[in-house]
Amino acid sequence: MAILSEDDCRAILKKALSYSKADECEINFTGSDSGNIRYARNTVSTSGVLSQSSLVISSAFGKKLGVTTTNEYDDASIEKAVRLSEELAQLAPENPEFVPFLGPQTYAPPSKTFVPETAAITPNQRTTMVEQSLKIAKDNKLTAAGFLQNSARFSSMMNSHGLFAYNTSTDVNFSVTLRTDDGQGSGYSTKGFNDVSKLDTLAFTKIAAQKAAGSKGAKAIEPGKYTVILEPAAGIVLLEQLYGSLDARSADEGRRFLSKPDGKTKLGEKMVDERVNIYSDPSHPDLPTSSWTSDGSPQEKRSWIEKGVIKNFTYSRYWAQKKGVKQIPSPDSIIMDGGNASLEELIKGTEKGILVTRLWYIRSVDPQTLLFTGLTRDGTFYIENGQIKFPIKNFRFNESPVIMLNNLDALGKPERTVSGESFQSALIPPMRIRDFTFTSLSDAV
Amino acid sequence: MGISASMLSRIPVFGSPITPGTNLQPVDVALKKKMADVVLNAARSKGATYTDVRIGRYLNQFVVTRENKVQNIVDTQSYGMGIRVIANGCWGFAATDKLDNDSIAKAAELAVAIAKENARIQTDPVQLVAQKGFGEVSWKTPIEKNAFEVPIKDKTDLLLSVNDAAMKGGANYVNSILFLVNEQKYFASTDGSYIDQDIHRIWPLFEVTKIDSKTGKFETRQSLSAPRGMGYEYLIPRESDKIKGVATLYRDRYDMLEDARAAATQAEQKLKAKSVEAGKYDLVLDPSHLWLTIHESVGHPTELDRVLGYEANFAGTSFLTLDKWQSGKFNFGSKNVNIVADKTQPGSLGAVGYDDEGVEAKKWDIIKDGTLVNYQTIRDQAHIIGLKESQGCCYAQSWQDVQFQRMPNISLQPGKSPLSPADMIKNVEKGIYIIGDSSFSIDQQRYNFQFSGQLYYEIKNGKIVGMLNDVAYQSNTQEFWNSCAAVCDQSDYRLGGSFFDGKGQPAQSSAVSHGSATAHFKGVNVINTARKI
Numbered sequence: 008m009a010i011l012s013e014d015d016c017r018a019i020l021k022k023a024l025s026y027s028k029a030d031e032c033e034i035n036f037t038g039s040d041s042g043n044i045r046y047a048r049n050t051v052s053t054s055g056v057l058s059q060s061s062l063v064i065s066s067a068f069g070k071k072l073g074v075t076t077t078n079e080y081d082d083a084s085i086e087k088a089v090r091l092s093e094e095l096a097q098l099a100p101e102n103p104e105f106v107p108f109l110g111p112q113t114y115a116p117p118s119k120t121f122v123p124e125t126a127a128i129t130p131n132q133r134t135t136m137v138e139q140s141l142k143i144a145k146d147n148k149l150t151a152a153g154f155l156q157n158s159a160r161f162s163s164m165m166n167s168h169g170l171f172a173y174n175t176s177t178d179v180n181f182s183v184t185l186r187t188d189d190g191q192g193s194g195y196s197t198k199g200f201n202d203v204s205k206l207d208t209l210a211f212t213k214i215a216a217q218k219a220a221g222s223k224g225a226k227a228i229e230p231g232k233y234t235v236i237l238e239p240a241a242g243i244v245l246l247e248q249l250y251g252s253l254d255a256r257s258a259d260e261g262r263r264f265l266s267k268p269d270g271k272t273k274l275g276e277k278m279v280d281e282r283v284n285i286y287s288d289p290s291h292p293d294l295p296t297s298s299w300t301s302d303g304s305p306q307e308k309r310s311w312i313e314k315g316v317i318k319n320f321t322y323s324r325y326w327a328q329k330k331g332v333k334q335i336p337s338p339d340s341i342i343m344d345g346g347n348a349s350l351e352e353l354i355k356g357t358e359k360g361i362l363v364t365r366l367w368y369i370r371s372v373d374p375q376t377l378l379f380t381g382l383t384r385d386g387t388f389y390i391e392n393g394q395i396k397f398p399i400k401n402f403r404f405n406e407s408p409v410i411m412l413n414n415l416d417a418l419g420k421p422e423r424t425v426s427g428e429s430f431q432s433a434l435i436p437p438m439r440i441r442d443f444t445f446t447s448l449s450d451a452v
Numbered sequence: 453m454g455i456s457a458s459m460l461s462r463i464p465v466f467g468s469p470i471t472p473g474t475n476l477q478p479v480d481v482a483l484k485k486k487m488a489d490v491v492l493n494a495a496r497s498k499g500a501t502y503t504d505v506r507i508g509r510y511l512n513q514f515v516v517t518r519e520n521k522v523q524n525i526v527d528t529q530s531y532g533m534g535i536r537v538i539a540n541g542c543w544g545f546a547a548t549d550k551l552d553n554d555s556i557a558k559a560a561e562l563a564v565a566i567a568k569e570n571a572r573i574q575t576d577p578v579q580l581v582a583q584k585g586f587g588e589v590s591w592k593t594p595i596e597k598n599a600f601e602v603p604i605k606d607k608t609d610l611l612l613s614v615n616d617a618a619m620k621g622g623a624n625y626v627n628s629i630l631f632l633v634n635e636q637k638y639f640a641s642t643d644g645s646y647i648d649q650d651i652h653r654i655w656p657l658f659e660v661t662k663i664d665s666k667t668g669k670f671e672t673r674q675s676l677s678a679p680r681g682m683g684y685e686y687l688i689p690r691e692s693d694k695i696k697g698v699a700t701l702y703r704d705r706y707d708m709l710e711d712a713r714a715a716a717t718q719a720e721q722k723l724k725a726k727s728v729e730a731g732k733y734d735l736v737l738d739p740s741h742l743w744l745t746i747h748e749s750v751g752h753p754t755e756l757d758r759v760l761g762y763e764a765n766f767a768g769t770s771f772l773t774l775d776k777w778q779s780g781k782f783n784f785g786s787k788n789v790n791i792v793a794d795k796t797q798p799g800s801l802g803a804v805g806y807d808d809e810g811v812e813a814k815k816w817d818i819i820k821d822g823t824l825v826n827y828q829t830i831r832d833q834a835h836i837i838g839l840k841e842s843q844g845c846c847y848a849q850s851w852q853d854v855q856f857q858r859m860p861n862i863s864l865q866p867g868k869s870p871l872s873p874a875d876m877i878k879n880v881e882k883g884i885y886i887i888g889d890s891s892f893s894i895d896q897q898r899y900n901f902q903f904s905g906q907l908y909y910e911i912k913n914g915k916i917v918g919m920l921n922d923v924a925y926q927s928n929t930q931e932f933w934n935s936c937a938a939v940c941d942q943s944d945y946r947l948g949g950s951f952f953d954g955k956g957q958p959a960q961s962s963a964v965s966h967g968s969a970t971a972h973f974k975g976v977n978v979i980n981t982a983r984k985i
Contacts, residue, residue: 047763047764048575051542051570051573052762056566057547057853058549059852075528076528076530078532091527096525100522102522102523102524104521130570141573150761153765154765154957156957186764186769262663266670267668268665367768367895369893370893372891372981373982376983376984377985378983380902382896382900384896403895407985409985410983447900447926447977449895449899451768451897451899451900
């Protein structure tokens with residue numbers, strides 16, 4: 008579907024809402040145009056474009072709620088979808104936790120989430136960007152597998168209490184893995200932006216090429232506790248397990264690492280090193296996001312961890328009402344403060360340690376301690392006396408981001424990166440961590 | 453462009469009979485054939501040498517509850533078309549939810565244009581292994597009771613009674629969900645196939661939480677159900693489908709209420725269980741746990757696209773390189789390890805009549821008497837391993853995603869000699885009996901893995917002596933499968949699985965089952981996962 012204007016969205020939402028006979032009705036209307044190229048074995052594999060949209064209709068009678076979605080927009084289909092949501096609501100038992108939909112809200116002025124040049128990327132441009140990446144692979148006698156995707160989206164919502172919200176956004180994401188022909192070396196690079204002019208597939212592929220060539224002939228060292236430098240693409244997948252778990256209700260109910268005995272929580276307590284500051288800011292120029300959430304709540308700049316102290320939990324509208332506090336939605340963007348040191352400077356300042364490019368297959372092991380397991384991948388190197396000495400075989404780790412941030416040694420300059428697990432972007436510094444726990448060796452390259 | 457011009461002019465001309473509330477009957481086949489022919493002709497006229505079109509309506513229903521509350525009832529549907537072409541020897545794909553003749557013809561033209569654009573960076577043209585057309589055929593999951601037609605009240609009553617049973621059993625919290633899927637999909641290709649399929653899946657789940665408020669310690673126990681390619685009949689308990697032991701386990705019918713009662717008791721027991729001493733143990737793995745180890749350490753490394761490097765940037769490659777298969781001698785596991793791929797198995801998640809590129813479902817050996825004998829593949833990669841036909845492993849999660857190689861059901865075959873789990877445990881001196889799945893992680897070439905479970909029982913000198921906690925086992929795939937000392941017989945065979953096997957870029961989910969009987973592995977490394985923060 009084309010990226011509809013605010014007026015277009017308002018008109019179709021108004022029409023859909025006009026069919027409602029429920030006590031309350033709220034409708035979200037979103038759509039996107041996206042295109043991608045996937046390549047492997049130094050050639051294109053799959054590629055395509057997608058145009059899609061969806062209406063999500065929530066109808067409530069008293070405290071009974073029903074939700075339907077549809078992507079068919081003739082009058083009869085929209086009306087049927089509204090009726091079905093009403094039928095589902097009538098069939099549902101009362102939910103005592105139901106909270107009425109919000110009334111009109113005031114949102115911060117939209118940040119620059121939409122870049123017309125990104126929305127206008129053509130198949131020819133995508134092919135050319137991938138061609139540049141493939142050139143680096145072929146020039147260096149490496150084998151490339153990569154993915155380039157761009158999207159343009161509109162999001163809008165309206166409800167029977169007069170709330171209306173609208174936003175558009177774009178993004179372009181790129182990732183590439185280069186492997187040596189003998190399968191003994193592998194390097195990775197990933198980047199994502201709202202603005203395609205910031206994406207240099209040639210430069211980012213060169214980084215992966217250096218790591219691939221440099222990781223050939225990896226030596227095995229014993230598993231154990233090591234000082235590590237986690238590049239942003241590695242750090243984000245552990246950090247997001249921490250900042251994505253700040254739900255007040257679960258903590259209050261006693262079933263999170265943030266819980267304490269007798270119904271208390273660690274809100275307001277220092278949990279990690281005092282240099283850790285994590286916040287969200289929808290208007291940040293390097294990571295702009297929407298100023299409202301899918302339930303119409305305003306998104307504001309907010310601190311989550313300040314000087315190592317847990318500053319805020321997220322509160323659903325129900326839990327906020329029950330606890331008599333302000334609702335705090337989950338953030339769409341995360342920024343972690345850092346210093347000014349580059350990755351190279353962090354390496355120079357390391358007596359003995361391990362440089363980690365990427366962490367992979369992250370899974371929860373123990374929610375009580377926020378313990379996760381996973382493995383290093385695509386570029387793991389031993390550092391001695393401030394220099395990368397040799398590539399090492401990959402490790403499995405078992406570590407908690409809470410323990411990790413207590414063992415913080417140094418922070419570098421934050422940069423925008425993309426999580427290989429959640430595909431979310433964040434501004435994360437490279438981090439030097441003491442005593443990171445590796446529990447076994449992996450033969451994988 | 454205003455709303456009237458941009459939106460209303462694109463109302464699907466075929467939209468009127470396709471309305472929520474009446475969408476349990478798939479769209480009329482004649483209508484879909486007409487739409488498909490529009491696309492096939494449009495693509496051919498622009499230079500496509502091969503085209504396939506998938507017209508899909510995908511329905512989901514979620515019933516979500518916690519304790520005594522129904523939190524949400526959600527019905528979703530998505531209807532649209534995905535068009536895949538080969539032009540100038542290169543793939544192109546376009547998907548749209550605007551289904552008037554003009555829009556679908558334009559989408560076909562766009563797919564051809566993309567293929568031609570990409571052909572300039574392609575090294576070798578796509579080679580499709582031959583596939584005969586089937587004409588107009590259909591297939592439907594053999595369900596007894598369509599879960600979408602069961603009244604909502606029956607579903608909410610069931611989940612609330614499950615929650616009530618857990619709470620009465622001493623749980624502090626319980627969440628439960630019923631997840632239903634209906635894929636109504638139509639495939640047509642220039643090979644002459646017009647295939648209409650109606651696929652059904654069901655997955656009941658719960659999680660019980662028990663908290664020790666004095667210490668702040670908490671434990672959970674998740675349901676021991678499996679997602680199945682079945683209707684609502686899966687939720688109608690049958691005594692003959694129960695396996696009684698230290699925990700009650702389920703074959704083809706699930707007693708959710710009974711399992712919730714047991715879960716509350718076992719969550720409490722987990723709080724008091726002994727923390728495991730790290731070291732080597734024999735593992736006795738129940739199918740409710742082993743399915744996930746099979747999935748990660750056998751299913752994924754035998755995907756041919758991974759072996760060839762197509763997934764190198766995301767899901768990874770495979771240690772099972774072509775030379776190992778070509779040798780015909782690669783010792784993947786012990787002689788007890790026989791693993792089959794099967795797209796025909798009744799009640800499984802992977803069962804279909806035809807895959808998403810028009811290949812009839814089939815069954816074949818992957819590991820035979822411990823030796824690697826085959827992979828899983830699709831039409832454009834089959835020629836690489838010398839196959840004359842595809843193995844039918846192509847799947848797309850919806851109309852809007854391009855189809856690619858996905859795992860069929862991959863299952864460990866039961867042992868041929870009579871052996872029950874109870875008799876297997878009698879042969880274990882120092883071991884752990886693991887039931888249910890939990891944490892799982894494996895490297896990108898599928899060597900090093902770590903798994904946890906829901907319930908761990910310590911075995912000493914052939915007897916279960918109590919419950920353990922903080923258990924995870926780490927191993928290397930080849931070592932692990934070579935340590936397989938025995939597999940129980942057919943009477944213990946059960947399916948596990950997931951709706952959410954992730955792979956590809958953009959990432960797609962696929963539903964897949966893995967069958968096994970309880971199996972015994974010798975001398976596996978167990979770590980203690982307890983830490984302090």
